[in-house]
Amino acid sequence: MAELPPTAGRRTLIEAVVASTVGTTIEWYDFFLYGIAAADVFPGIFLPEVGPYVGQLLSFLTFTAGFLARPVGGVVFGHLGDRVGRKATLVATLLLMGVSTVLIGVLPGHSQLGVAAPLLLLVLRCAQGLGVGGEWGGSVLLALEYGHRGRRGFLASWPQAGVPLGLLAAAGAVALCKHYLSAEDYLAWGWRVPFFLSGLLIVVGLVIRTRLLETPLFQQLQAKNAVSRAPIKETLARHWPEVLLAAGSRMAENACFYLFSTYLIAYNKDVLGLDAGLVLLAVNLAAAVEVFTIPLYGALSDRISRKRACSLGLLALAFFAPLYYALLGTREPAAVVLAVAISLAGIHALLYSVQASLIPELFGTRLRYTGSSLGYQLASPFAGGLAPIVAGWVVHQQRDNLWLLPTYIFALALLSLLCVHLLAETSKKDISGE
Numbered sequence: 001m002a003e004l005p006p007t008a009g010r011r012t013l014i015e016a017v018v019a020s021t022v023g024t025t026i027e028w029y030d031f032f033l034y035g036i037a038a039a040d041v042f043p044g045i046f047l048p049e050v051g052p053y054v055g056q057l058l059s060f061l062t063f064t065a066g067f068l069a070r071p072v073g074g075v076v077f078g079h080l081g082d083r084v085g086r087k088a089t090l091v092a093t094l095l096l097m098g099v100s101t102v103l104i105g106v107l108p109g110h111s112q113l114g115v116a117a118p119l120l121l122l123v124l125r126c127a128q129g130l131g132v133g134g135e136w137g138g139s140v141l142l143a144l145e146y147g148h149r150g151r152r153g154f155l156a157s158w159p160q161a162g163v164p165l166g167l168l169a170a171a172g173a174v175a176l177c178k179h180y181l182s183a184e185d186y187l188a189w190g191w192r193v194p195f196f197l198s199g200l201l202i203v204v205g206l207v208i209r210t211r212l213l214e215t216p217l218f219q220q221l222q223a224k225n226a227v228s229r230a231p232i233k234e235t236l237a238r239h240w241p242e243v244l245l246a247a248g249s250r251m252a253e254n255a256c257f258y259l260f261s262t263y264l265i266a267y268n269k270d271v272l273g274l275d276a277g278l279v280l281l282a283v284n285l286a287a288a289v290e291v292f293t294i295p296l297y298g299a300l301s302d303r304i305s306r307k308r309a310c311s312l313g314l315l316a317l318a319f320f321a322p323l324y325y326a327l328l329g330t331r332e333p334a335a336v337v338l339a340v341a342i343s344l345a346g347i348h349a350l351l352y353s354v355q356a357s358l359i360p361e362l363f364g365t366r367l368r369y370t371g372s373s374l375g376y377q378l379a380s381p382f383a384g385g386l387a388p389i390v391a392g393w394v395v396h397q398q399r400d401n402l403w404l405l406p407t408y409i410f411a412l413a414l415l416s417l418l419c420v421h422l423l424a425e426t427s428k429k430d431i432s433g434e
Contacts, residue, residue, distance in 0.1 A: 013155070016146040016215070019208045020139040020159040023094055026201045027135045028166025029173075030101040031066065031128055033194050035262035036174050038062065039269075041191045045109040046118040062122050066129035067385025073133020074373035075232055081138050081369030082231035085214045085222075086145070089369070090138040091206065097131030098202030100124045105195025133380075137373035140356040144431070145215035145365070153306065153427065156356035157298025163352065164287035164294070164344070167261060171284050173197060175277070217365045217432055231370040235363075239371050242362045246375025248419030249310065249358070252317055252412040253351040254383035259409070260324075260343040261287075263388040267328075270395050271402070278333055282340040289345035297353035305427045306358040310420045313350035318413035320347060321406035361426035364433050383412070 047058050073093075081089040104124050110117045139159040147155035173194035181190040214222075221227055228234050235243065261283055268279045301309040320342065327339035355376070363371035387408075394404045 012213075013146050016212060017143045017155055017158045019212050020090075020142040021162050021165075022208050023090060023205045024135065024139045024159045024162025025165040025169065026094065026162075026198070026205045027097050027132055028163050029169045029201065030097050030166075030198050031132050032167045032170040032262060033101065033173070033198070034066065034104065034125060034128060035258070036170055036265065037191060039262060039265040040174070041187060042121070044187065045191075046121050048110050058118070061389070062118065062125050064381070064385035064389060065122055066125045066132070067380040069126040069129025070133035070377040070380040071374065073130035073135075074137065074377035075133075075370075076130065077134020078137055078235075078370035078373035079231050081134070081141070081373075082228050082367060085218055086138050086141050086369065087209070087212055087214050089134060090142065091209055093131045093135040093138065094202060094205050094209065097128060097135065098198050098205075100127035100131065101195055101198040105192040105198070133377045134373065136376055137360070137369045140360055141369055141372070142212070142215060144357065144360055145217040145368075151299070151302055152361070152431070153301035153354065153357040154295055154299040156360070157295045157301075157353040160298075160352050160356045161291045161294045163257075164290035164349075168284055168287040168291070170194065171280050171287070175280055175284070220432070221365050226366060228366050228370075231367055235367045235370045235374065239363060239367065242423070243371060243375045243378065245419045245423050246359045246362060246372070247378035249416050249423060250351075250355055250376065250379045251383045251419075252314060252409065252416040253348060253355070254379050255387035255412050256317060256321075256343070256409055257348050257352070258384045258387050259391055259405070260340065260348065263391055264340070266388070266392065267395065272328060272331055272336075274331060274333075274336065278336065282337040283344070285337060286341045286344035289341060290349045293345050293349040294353040297350045298356065300350075301354045301357060302427060305425055306354050306361075307420055307423065307425050310351060310354045310358060311417060313347055313354070314413045314417045314420065316347045317351070318410045318417075321409035321413075322403075325402065325406050358423070358426060361429055361431055362424065365431070368431075 042062070043058070077089050077093055080092070101124075104121065107120055107124065108117060113120070136159075139162070140156045143159055144152055144156040174191075177190045177193050178186055213219075264279055264283065265276070268274050268276065272279075297309065324339050324343055327335040330336075359375050360368055360372040362375070390408060391405060394402065394408075398404055
């Protein structure tokens with residue numbers, strides 16, 4: 001048998017965590033930038049011939065298309081990640097995401113291309129979804145498999161911090177453009193600038209990721225010639241219960257994150273009527289704090305177990321949902337900032353940090369990329385992709401029944417809590433096996 005690679009040293013481990021976090025930040029910058037634009041400018045640029053409500057709804061449907069593509073990306077890149085390796089697959093997802101985002105920035109609007117404009121936007125959004133669908137599994141595996149001997153919850157949570165970092169970067173880029181440009185210039189061409197910036201970020205991400213070697217656990221698998229020949233088929237045959245339960249466990253987190261962040265822009269326009277700058281400030285502050293609370297909660301899951309940490313977060317979400325909308329309803333700036341901070345930096349951070357270790361630890365090295373990607377991404381179309389549409393329908397068609405929104409969150413939290421209860425505890429598991 002070929003000699004197995006040694007466990008990663010401290011410097012290599014840090015480089016792996018940094019590479020996974022930076023890459024994830026760039027990917028989510030691209031993904032969230034689209035969500036902000038979908039709520040803000042896309043209806044008027046790509047769908048100007050329909051009314052404001054229908055335009056916003058159709059715009060969010062293109063946003064949802066990215067979520068529909070994510071499970072496909074999880075399948076495609078999960079297969080490549082378990083067949084070819086983690087590193088090469090992560091480079092491919094980063095390129096796909098970056099090119100798609102830059103092309104959105106140069107895409108002509110409805111006035112130049114007619115109906116072809118929103119159709120091309122839809123295609124590019126699907127390409128974004130494919131990239132993100134394959135990115136998550138590889139990023140957390142990079143940190144998890146380099147640091148597999150201890151503190152996995154803490155180490156794997158760092159790529160998750162790339163989500164608030166990406167949201168912060170996207171919201172910040174939009175805010176800067178709006179600050180330095182007139183409203184007319186921003187709508188005419190300024191909204192495209194943050195999309196162009198993605199090209200520069202991709203170069204940085206590629207330089208960092210191409211420096212890394214393959215993870216030690218996958219190298220061991222290659223040395224033993226034990227790489228799966230058909231990861232998707234094998235995963236569905238052996239681990240379909242884990243895949244479905246993993247998807248169910250993140251339904252509440254995924255839906256609520258988009259309700260608490262990108263959809264909040266539309267909710268403010270339609271219901272609150274507050275200054276848009278205040279809402280963006282609240283989201284930015286919460287995202288900045290969440291960058292630090294995510295790894296803290298990851299470390300907590302190493303101490304009290306994955307399932308306990310996740311269950312605490314879901315119970316907090318279920319009972320905080322009515323208070324969240326009550327705080328927003330006061331229209332007081334301090335109350336709005338507090339609501340967003342608790343929902344994102346407090347509750348969402350706890351749920352999201354644990355998923356990075358809980359889900360991949362359910363699978364052996366041989367099928368870990370495919371299994372974790374499927375379990376994670378299957379929730380996306382039904383949770384994050386559907387949530388803004390459900391919320392938009394409630395706001396526009398059930399305006400007197402806004403209590404349906406916290407009820408929706410409560411039901412999702414109970415569903416996820418049941419799935420977490422049925423999952424195996426993995427915090428003490430040896431994940432070096434096949």
